[in-house]
Amino acid sequence: xxxxxxxxxxxxxxxxxxxxxxxxxxxxxxxxxxxxxxxxxxxxxxxxxxxxxxxxxxxxxxxxxxxxxxxxxxxxxxxxxxxxxxxxxxxxxxxxxxxxxxxxxxxxxxxxxxxxxxxxxxxxxxxxxxxxxxxxxxxxxxxxxxxxxxxxxxxxxxxxxxxxxxxxxxxxxxxxxxxxxxxxxxxxxxxxxxxxxxxxxxxxxxxxxxxxxxxxxxxx
Numbered sequence: 318x319x320x321x322x323x324x325x326x327x328x329x330x331x332x333x334x335x336x337x338x339x340x341x342x343x344x345x346x347x348x349x350x351x352x353x354x355x356x357x358x359x360x361x362x363x364x365x366x367x368x369x370x371x372x373x374x375x376x377x378x379x380x381x382x383x384x385x386x387x388x389x390x391x392x393x394x395x396x397x398x399x400x401x402x403x404x405x406x407x408x409x410x411x412x413x414x415x416x417x418x419x420x421x422x423x424x425x426x427x428x429x430x431x432x433x434x435x436x437x438x439x440x441x442x443x444x445x446x447x448x449x450x451x452x453x454x455x456x457x458x459x460x461x462x463x464x465x466x467x468x469x470x471x472x473x474x475x476x477x478x479x480x481x482x483x484x485x486x487x488x489x490x491x492x493x494x495x496x497x498x499x500x501x502x503x504x505x506x507x508x509x510x511x512x513x514x515x516x517x518x519x520x521x522x523x524x525x526x527x528x529x530x531x532x533x534x535x536x537x
Contacts, residue, residue: 321345324390326353332515347380371410386425393459401459408465430481434467436531440501481531506535
């Protein structure tokens with residue numbers, strides 16, 4: 318497939334590009350600072366790079382046109398934490414992304430989320446509650462944006478084939494093992510590697526097992 322990757326210059330996004338290429342997909346990267354990408358990625362003939370901001374309608378439309386799916390690793394920067402901008406800028410970006418996907422007849426969206434986005438299938442987990450409440454307390458604007466992302470995709474993307482890929486705490490380890498479920502189901506945990514996230518997204522792109530669902534992906 319020909320896929321657009323958003324959030325591609327972050328740690329998870331770089332791995333998502335690599336995983337997509339390894340699965341024989343071709344990639345469009347839309348990024349504000351594409352020079353942050355590894356040189357190997359920038360020079361790969363299977364990767365098309367387009368520079369632009371998330372609120373640039375014309376540039377983003379050009380990036381979406383002609384792709385089969387949008388894979389997004391967009392999320393609040395962990396390093397910025399409490400300094401995340403007010404006004405849910407990422408959720409507002411998804412409003413535009415969804416509108417442009419619809420206009421270009423692109424139906425498949427796989428988007429990064431967290432357990433701050435609730436799901437009816439979730440059950441109580443003390444550990445996860447502590448994590449989510451900690452984020453809500455210490456990084457309120459980031460928490461609000463993530464919650465708004467979930468609401469935006471679910472309400473505005475009703476005619477799309479979306480999957481919200483909820484991840485817990487992320488690590489940089491190379492372990493790609495993962496389990497898929499929901500909060501408090503007895504099998505999911507509180508950690509996942511970025512490599513595991515990337516592998517799940519690319520596999521789900523091909524398998525479509527979790528369309529219009531928001532599973533939690535964690536280490537076993």
